[in-house]
Amino acid sequence: MRDRLKELFGRICDNAKCILVEMDGEADHVHLLVDASPNVQPSRLVNTLKTISSRELRKEFAVELARHYWKPVLWSRAYCVLSAGGAPLDVIRKYIQNQGKDAE
Incomplete structure (x- = not known):
């Protein structure tokens, strides 16, 4: 799922004329390093x-996510x-x- 998320983020960044430089995270959050021009909001x-x-x-991981998420959203607003x-x-x-390395 993390690999698919990285793929999605990369595609979204490309479409926004940004570069996804790095992505990783832990079970409850992700960190992204994005190279974006100043005109990107x-x-x-x-x-x-x-x-x-x-x-x-x-859509792709409905069964796996259903055990943890019951609302129609994945991310918090923060x-x-x-x-x-x-x-x-x-x-x-x-x-x-190195995010999540201590927890493994």
């Missing part, structure tokens, strides 16, 4: 990512967007890649 991109991925995953203008991208990429 973060709130609109996040809304598109959540809407399309929720619809597709709930999100966090941070600018990484001065941070080295390798540091951010490693942080994202």
